[in-house]
Each structure stands twice: as C-alpha cells, then as structure tokens.
Amino acid sequence: MVYHRRIFRSLSGTLAAVILILLFISFFALTSYWYLDELKNVDQDYQDKQMITHEILKQSVIWIDRGISLYELQYEPDLTTAMEMYQQEYEISSGDPARIDYTGLQDRIEQRLNGTWNLYLIDTGVVTHTTFPDDRGLDFTQYPSLFEQYKGFIRNGNLVIDRGVMGFAPGAPTRKFAYQGTRDRRYLLEISRNIEQYRPATKASYRELAGTVGEVNPYLISVTIYNSQGDVVAGQSQPEEERESSSDTKKQVRKTFSAKNDTWKQYPDKKREVAYLFLPVEETGAPSTPMMHLVAKIVFTTEKMQHDWFWLTLLYIALLTITTCGGFLTAYLVSRHLTRPLNQIGDDVDQIAAGDLNHPIRSTGTRETERIEHSISRMVANLKENIESLNLSQDKLKKELFMRKKAEEQYWHLFDSARDAIFLLEDEVIKEANRQAQILLGRMRDKFIGKPLSDFTQIPEHAGSDGVTGDESESKKESLNLSLHPFHTSGFFNLTFIRPDGTVVETKTSINTIQIRDEIITQVIVRDVTELNELYRHEHDAISRLEENLVQLATINDNIRNPLTIIATIAGMLDEETEEKLTEQVSRIDQLVTNIDRGFIGTEKVRMYLRKHYSIRHQRLEDTPDNSEIKDGIE
Numbered sequence: 001m002v003y004h005r006r007i008f009r010s011l012s013g014t015l016a017a018v019i020l021i022l023l024f025i026s027f028f029a030l031t032s033y034w035y036l037d038e039l040k041n042v043d044q045d046y047q048d049k050q051m052i053t054h055e056i057l058k059q060s061v062i063w064i065d066r067g068i069s070l071y072e073l074q075y076e077p078d079l080t081t082a083m084e085m086y087q088q089e090y091e092i093s094s095g096d097p098a099r100i101d102y103t104g105l106q107d108r109i110e111q112r113l114n115g116t117w118n119l120y121l122i123d124t125g126v127v128t129h130t131t132f133p134d135d136r137g138l139d140f141t142q143y144p145s146l147f148e149q150y151k152g153f154i155r156n157g158n159l160v161i162d163r164g165v166m167g168f169a170p171g172a173p174t175r176k177f178a179y180q181g182t183r184d185r186r187y188l189l190e191i192s193r194n195i196e197q198y199r200p201a202t203k204a205s206y207r208e209l210a211g212t213v214g215e216v217n218p219y220l221i222s223v224t225i226y227n228s229q230g231d232v233v234a235g236q237s238q239p240e241e242e243r244e245s246s247s248d249t250k251k252q253v254r255k256t257f258s259a260k261n262d263t264w265k266q267y268p269d270k271k272r273e274v275a276y277l278f279l280p281v282e283e284t285g286a287p288s289t290p291m292m293h294l295v296a297k298i299v300f301t302t303e304k305m306q307h308d309w310f311w312l313t314l315l316y317i318a319l320l321t322i323t324t325c326g327g328f329l330t331a332y333l334v335s336r337h338l339t340r341p342l343n344q345i346g347d348d349v350d351q352i353a354a355g356d357l358n359h360p361i362r363s364t365g366t367r368e369t370e371r372i373e374h375s376i377s378r379m380v381a382n383l384k385e386n387i388e389s390l391n392l393s394q395d396k397l398k399k400e401l402f403m404r405k406k407a408e409e410q411y412w413h414l415f416d417s418a419r420d421a422i423f424l425l426e427d428e429v430i431k432e433a434n435r436q437a438q439i440l441l442g443r444m445r446d447k448f449i450g451k452p453l454s455d456f457t458q459i460p461e462h463a464g465s466d467g468v469t470g471d472e473s474e475s476k477k478e479s480l481n482l483s484l485h486p487f488h489t490s491g492f493f494n495l496t497f498i499r500p501d502g503t504v505v506e507t508k509t510s511i512n513t514i515q516i517r518d519e520i521i522t523q524v525i526v527r528d529v530t531e532l533n534e535l536y537r538h539e540h541d542a543i544s545r546l547e548e549n550l551v552q553l554a555t556i557n558d559n560i561r562n563p564l565t566i567i568a569t570i571a572g573m574l575d576e577e578t579e580e581k582l583t584e585q586v587s588r589i590d591q592l593v594t595n596i597d598r599g600f601i602g603t604e605k606v607r608m609y610l611r612k613h614y615s616i617r618h619q620r621l622e623d624t625p626d627n628s629e630i631k632d633g634i635e
Helices: 002-008 012-092 102-113 144-156 196-216 246-259 303-353 367-417 435-441 476-483 530-571 576-614 625-634
Strands: 117-123 126-130 160-165 175-181 188-194 220-226 232-235 263-267 272-279 294-301 421-426 429-433 493-498 504-516 519-528
Touching (some): 012 102, 012 188, 012 272, 012 294, 102 117, 144 175, 144 188, 246 263, 246 294, 303 367, 504 530
Antiparallel strands (some): 220 232, 220 294, 272 294, 493 504, 504 519
C-alpha cells in the first residue's frame, strides 16, 4: 500500500493521467470513426437500393419488351400475305385509290387470314382512304420523324412491319402495322391486324415487375409505369399525400421522354424523393420503336434512413457522454492527487507574498517538491537580504530623484522662457516646442506638435548674408530635410516661416543634435530677424539712392565744365573787356563746381566706408546707352 502511495506521489501519477487522456482521445476518435462510417453505410445502402431498383426496372423493361416482340413475330407472315393482296388490288385499280373496294378487300383478308384487319392509304402524309374511320384524315406531317420514315418507305418500296401499338386515335385497339410503298412510288399502303388479346398479359407483366421491385427495396413506396402519351401502363397505388395531379405527372413524364434522362424531385418536408426513370426498349428498327419507351415514376421514402441516422446519433452522443463523464471524473481525481502538494506550496507562497517573510515553507512529503521547497526557502532568505539593501539605498535614490526632478524643472523653465523659438524634432517631426515657438508660428501647440517642421516653412528664394547659397531654394523638402539631419553642422541658415494669416517670418536658424537616453533628438533654434532684415533693406535702399545721386552729380559737373571750356575759348576771340567779364564768370562757375567736387570726394569716402564695413553695395544698372557713363563712373 505504501508502494502505491509513493507511486501516486511521483510524476508517474501524471503519466497515468496522460495515458487516461490519450485513451479518451483514442476512444473518441474510434467512436467518431464508427459513427461517421455507419452514417455513410446508411446513406450508401439507400443509394445502392435506388441503383438496384433502377437497374431492375431498365433490364426488366427490355426483357418484357423482347418477349412481346417475339410474340408479335407470329403475325408477320399474315401481314406479308395481306400486303400482297393489297398491292394486287391497287394494280387492278390502275393506281386509282378511289376505284379500290376497301371493304371487300378487308372481308377477303379476314376470311382468308382470320382476325380483324384494317386497310389505309397514305397520300402525302395524310390518311385519305381507310376501313378504320377514326384514323381517316390523320396527318403524319405533324410527326416529322414518322413522316420522314414514311417517305423513305415510298421511295424504296420495301415491306416494313411495325411493332404492336395503340395508334393515335383515342380508344383504339392494339394493332400491328405493316407499310409498303406502291410500285409506282405514289402512295404508301398500310395494313393493321388487331392483337388486343395480348394486352392483359403485357399489363400483368408490368404489374408484376412493379410489385417485385417494391419487395427488394425497403425505401420504395410506389412504382408507376407510363407510356409515351403519359398514360399509366402499370403501377402500385400511391399514398394520398404523394399523389400529384394528372397534368403535372404527364408534364414531368413528357419532359423525361424528351430529355431521355432521369429526373428527380425532392420533398424534404414529406421525407420523400420522386424519381422519373427513363426506360428505353431495345431498338428493332420498327417505326414505332421510339414510342415504345417507358417512364417509371418511383417514390422513395427517406424516413427509414433518417430514423437510422437519429438512433445512430443518439447512441454516439450517449457513448461520448459516458466517456466524457468518466474521463472528467478520472482527471479530477488524478489532478487533485497531483496538485495537493503544489496547492500547499502555493498557499505558503501566497502568505509570503502578502508580506509575511517569516512564514516557513511546510514540507509536503513528496520527493518532486522537496527541491522547490528548498529553493523557495533560499529565495525568501535572499529576498530579506535584498530588502534590507534596498531600504539602505532608498534614501539615496529618493535624493537623486529629487535632484533630477529639480534639474529637469530648471531645464524646462529655461527652455520655455528662452527668447528664441526652440523646436525638438524626432525624425523631422516636432515633438516639443517652447512658448516662443507658438508666438513664432502664430499657432497653439496642439496645431503643430506631431507634424513635420517643413509644413510651416519655406526656403527663401535668395541666399542670406551668412554664406548660404541660392541652391537652398531649389527644393523646400530636400533642403530642409538635409538641414535637419541629426549630423548636420552647417551653422546658421535662413529659414522662412508662414503664419496662418499669411504673415511671412524671416529667421536665422541653427541645428544641434542632442542625445536623450538612447534617442538622438534634433534641436532647432530659430531667431526672428524679420525687423532686422527690414532695417537692412531700408539702409541698403538709402545707400543705393545716395550712390545714384553722387553719380548724377559727377555727371553734371563734367557736363558743366565742358561748356565752360568752350565759353572760355570763345571769350578769347572777343574784345578785351568782354573777354575779361566772361572769364570772371567762368572762373566763378568753375569755383562752384570745384566746391561741389570736394563735397563729392567726401561723400565717396563715406560710401567706401559703408562698402568696407557693412558690405552695402550699389546694385549694377542695366547695360543701356543712357547709363553707360554712370556705370563707368561707379566702376
């Protein structure tokens, strides 16, 4: 007993539980296989019985029709003799159907050959003369296949003996026909011999066939055999709920005849299947052979099959239920036995986890859990030591966290109160910005945080004064993205921002990369230089106007001295008094121009000073004939 207890306290108990589960799975698989196989067998049995029924009907119809065909052979010699008498009578009438005594010929044939006989003459497909009044005027052109055969009979003139049929006239007796064209190829002669006496035997054969099929197929309810006209040849009575209207049945029968294929109709609510089976007879070459085919209406019931399915399913569920309950019970008992030591250790660990580190780990008495017990006890001891170490370092950690928090607060205060706009980017997307950045963009933080900086900028069309070339304006995206690259160290560059109201803000921008933990953050510092640039533009315009005025003044002085020279030359040609007066006035004018030149020299020094120290240069004028002298003076 102790041996078994030790076994179930080891992992072998777990192995036993696994084996039980595997057995349960195996039994479940076998039971399911058996269940599915039985369902398949029931369905296959139903289909096999249907197939056997079909084969029996098809073969039996062929055998019955073959027997009827053999029975009809006894009438063929008399039909041959009667046709010869008919041909002789036609020859006597010189080929005139109206001169033939059909009634007298009928009497002579019946006296000689016994039985009931009838004569017919077909002209262009229509029965024009006959001893059977009901067939007079019958137009075979309405039956194209027969009409084509009749035309062939007239052409070749051979005697053709048909099968025994009822004909097209309602209520006509069963007759065996023979056909032969007249020797002059004008008409088709037709004779018939009544063979009504064999019809009861034929119907009995088909009734016996329908009854025999029902005995070999338990799924069969009824069998009804129809001819090509949709009339019942033989069959079993059908249940009232399965009877279809006569018109619907005839319609389905004719459809089957036309298609020459089996058709099916399903009645799931009634647990019925109805098959319309096409039953062809053996081809003998007789004209009426296609009309000898039959159709069998077979009513099957699926109730027995569904009944078998139900009991198989019930048995399958019962077996699964018993197996499942037994498996659950076994698994519960085994798992309870196996998990008891683990639950005990779990309870002890829960109490330790609740904070009672002095709680001991109780012994479970199993070999497999001894190592776990020692490991947990050692872990608790180490945990106590670690807690003491953590308590010692807790104050130091709190102090360090306090200092870091204070430094972070100071950094964010400086960051937010900076005079320049500062953006922190990650992969060119704005992650953080200070208050001045909101003022620069003219937007609230939630309108630009999380968006690319390039959405709010445009590269200036011309380079600034800090060495940035005009190539920066070729592509806004490419230039800005290159500038914002984490390793870009090109210093300041010009960048233009657009506010929501369309205001253009000109800036000087610098890029720095900073590393926060394992992430590289791009820091963009932007200074608004819109007003400063506007001031530079005003100064530039003032200097430009000053230079233009100086150039114009120098030109005017030159233009004044040239006429003065001419005047002085002309004055030398005049009398002395006039020359003296003119020379005095010329000297005064020259002195004034000289004074103006001295002022021009002083102004030129100012211009050169601005050029040298402020890089303010006058823009070159266009090369036109009117300002070529001014350009020369500037250069």
